Amino acid sequence: DQQVKQNSPSLSVQEGRISILNCDYTNSMFDYFLWYKKYPAEGPTFLISISSIKDKNEDGRFTVFLNKSAKHLSLHIVPSQPGDSAVYFCAASSAGGTSYGKLTFGQGTILTVHP
């Protein structure tokens, strides 16, 4: 079963506009969420994260919002730049137990930012 879902396979935005990438999860034990960015032929790189005790985390142009009741998180990129064009993965984890820091990933969303 897909515990982390990114229902939009792709997103296209104009340079300077806002990009909003969405992610839903089903496992209520998840308490830490991350976004990774991946360019072709490269491994994913960490972008931003949020703990379940927060509902917002901001880092420069990137903001992640968490709605625990809806089991939904989103990544906002403002303003979007052509260099942001990549695949974005949402990931989730639960602390402690036997999770061993294991991340559960969504399917990814391909973001294309047009000049």
Next chain:
Amino acid sequence: GAGVSQSPSNKVTEKGKDVELRCDPISGHTALYWYRQSLGQGLEFLIYFQGNSAPDKSGLPSDRFSAERTGGSVSTLTIQRTQQEDSAVYLCASVNWGMGDYGYTFGSGTRLTVV
């Protein structure tokens, strides 16, 4: 080394052959993970190493898959009697827990194609 190194970067093999994929993690990173990404899918957890032991092998798809880690460093993922459904990008990540944010650093992956 400065990053996580994976080899080979690309591997084409005939169905039924065995393959070995190598991961050279960042020096000093004690935790190492293997994930794979099949076409159109998210990253799927395979196995986790802490030092040379593997407390979590729950993601290995079948007994054709095995992995080992020696000297707390290099890890090898072996797939025996490869099948076409094994075609995927195999990603390795090493982790320095002291960095927070799970500190995952991914390699560029090995693209395995079984023909």
